[in-house]
Amino acid sequence: MQKTIVKLLVSLILTNNSFAETATSGNLLPNAGVAKSNLQNQSGTINGINGSNGWTTTGISNYNNELEANGTGTVSSSGSLVGITTEKQNGGQFTTTADALDGGVRLNSTTEVQNCEWIGSAHQCGQATQGRDSYSTTVNILDANNNTLSTVTQNRNNDAGYYGNTYTYTDTVIHNDTGARNWSWSWTGVDGNNVNATGAVGPNLLGAELTATLLDINYTPLPPALHTELLSFNTEIIEEFKELERTVNIKEEIKLEETFKFEEPKLETFKEPAPMKVKQEFKQPKPTMKEEPEPSLTETSGPSGQGNNAPVQSAQKEEETFAPASAGSSTPQKQTQEEQISEFGGGKKNDKPKEKAKSEQLPDSTDKTDNASSDVKDSSKVSLAKTMEKIDTQVKDIGKNLQLKNLVKLKLMADNSALESYSKIEFYKPKNIYLDQANIQDNRMLYNNITLTSYQQKDPVFQKKKILFDIRQKKEKLIKELRLLKNVH
Numbered sequence: 001m002q003k004t005i006v007k008l009l010v011s012l013i014l015t016n017n018s019f020a021e022t023a024t025s026g027n028l029l030p031n032a033g034v035a036k037s038n039l040q041n042q043s044g045t046i047n048g049i050n051g052s053n054g055w056t057t058t059g060i061s062n063y064n065n066e067l068e069a070n071g072t073g074t075v076s077s078s079g080s081l082v083g084i085t086t087e088k089q090n091g092g093q094f095t096t097t098a099d100a101l102d103g104g105v106r107l108n109s110t111t112e113v114q115n116c117e118w119i120g121s122a123h124q125c126g127q128a129t130q131g132r133d134s135y136s137t138t139v140n141i142l143d144a145n146n147n148t149l150s151t152v153t154q155n156r157n158n159d160a161g162y163y164g165n166t167y168t169y170t171d172t173v174i175h176n177d178t179g180a181r182n183w184s185w186s187w188t189g190v191d192g193n194n195v196n197a198t199g200a201v202g203p204n205l206l207g208a209e210l211t212a213t214l215l216d217i218n219y220t221p222l223p224p225a226l227h228t229e230l231l232s233f234n235t236e237i238i239e240e241f242k243e244l245e246r247t248v249n250i251k252e253e254i255k256l257e258e259t260f261k262f263e264e265p266k267l268e269t270f271k272e273p274a275p276m277k278v279k280q281e282f283k284q285p286k287p288t289m290k291e292e293p294e295p296s297l298t299e300t301s302g303p304s305g306q307g308n309n310a311p312v313q314s315a316q317k318e319e320e321t322f323a324p325a326s327a328g329s330s331t332p333q334k335q336t337q338e339e340q341i342s343e344f345g346g347g348k349k350n351d352k353p354k355e356k357a358k359s360e361q362l363p364d365s366t367d368k369t370d371n372a373s374s375d376v377k378d379s380s381k382v383s384l385a386k387t388m389e390k391i392d393t394q395v396k397d398i399g400k401n402l403q404l405k406n407l408v409k410l411k412l413m414a415d416n417s418a419l420e421s422y423s424k425i426e427f428y429k430p431k432n433i434y435l436d437q438a439n440i441q442d443n444r445m446l447y448n449n450i451t452l453t454s455y456q457q458k459d460p461v462f463q464k465k466k467i468l469f470d471i472r473q474k475k476e477k478l479i480k481e482l483r484l485l486k487n488v489h
Helices: 002-015 224-271 309-321 330-343 354-360 373-394 398-414 417-422 452-457 460-488
Strands: 023-025 056-062 067-080 085-088 093-095 105-114 134-142 148-156 167-175 182-190 204-214
Touching: 105 134, 105 182, 134 167, 148 167, 182 204, 373 398, 452 460
Parallel strands: none
Antiparallel strands: 023 085, 023 204, 056 067, 067 182, 067 204, 085 093, 105 167, 105 204, 134 148, 134 182
């Protein structure tokens, strides 16, 4: 294992001694070196179109400085990444090799188009029809057998016209592994009105560029033997990391269980009080020296004939009542809490069966909805106040007094019987205040038979642009005809 790690470090040092230097090519497409046409945005630097020479086209009409799609048209090209001339990052030229390409390749595509032949275009031109025209550029990095290693394509329909209104976009694709040897590029235009149209009604390709950037021209492949050993080391180190991960997960689970078991008894000893021993007076009629019968809390407030022993007995009773309980006695402690609360008058409705509670009611009492909610609320307040006064009278220790009061309040809050008085009270009475409204709708057409297209056609600037465009189209047609006549003669 140690030898393998050493070999890996040596190989990394050898392959990274030289700084990774990039190199970028010029335009790889057939229109490389073509000057910008007058149809393009003059602020750009993209090579223009000089017809279909060198391109592979399908469903395309050639208009010299632009290639227009019919219903659906495609312009494509492809080539090799080996043997192209590039400009190095630090100056000088570099001719690409297979080893240099294995250091990684990035292709950047820039495309300039127009799609104004639809009636909703802000730059409407030509035979405008319904439907927005769309277009897309696809760039592929291929291996020596033209298998796709990396690709990018995105369909767009941004509104664009001629001259300064053209639309330019960029697509980038990267391959960081070995094997890149070839490239392919294609542009597709689709008419929004009829994808099967045979006439020139689709988007126009006005300019295009494709550049290749080598990410590390100094890349040197590893010897086959070392490459195989590194692959074996990679498998081995992955297994070791998996085993380490399993070990860490087991330790974390054990730690979490220990923490949980350590904190669990703290919660019980802090929250649960000790059980009262009031009822033990009847089970042990003969008290011993260690455990004497204790009077109840009500007995401590009895006649003064008990002498000086009454306060002492009361203090002993309170200490036993609120002594901390041992772990594992949650059920008896809960019962003891209920007995404490019931002793001071809290939670009587939950402790007694329903039949017994009904028998103790007055003949005129009732649980129907005619009992006012305010009476229930006031009675609960009075009962709680009396219970609090009773606790203040009998329990003088502040800590124990507050604990017992909290238990009574929690018991009272858990009792939902007071909410039953609201069960049949109607909180909301719906009123149909929005019926029979006056109809104020106005069906008049304020801008009837007026569209954006009709407005644009009356605009003097738009009319001037259209006239100039028609003149340029006729000029291009005449130039093309003259060239044909010259070739004939």
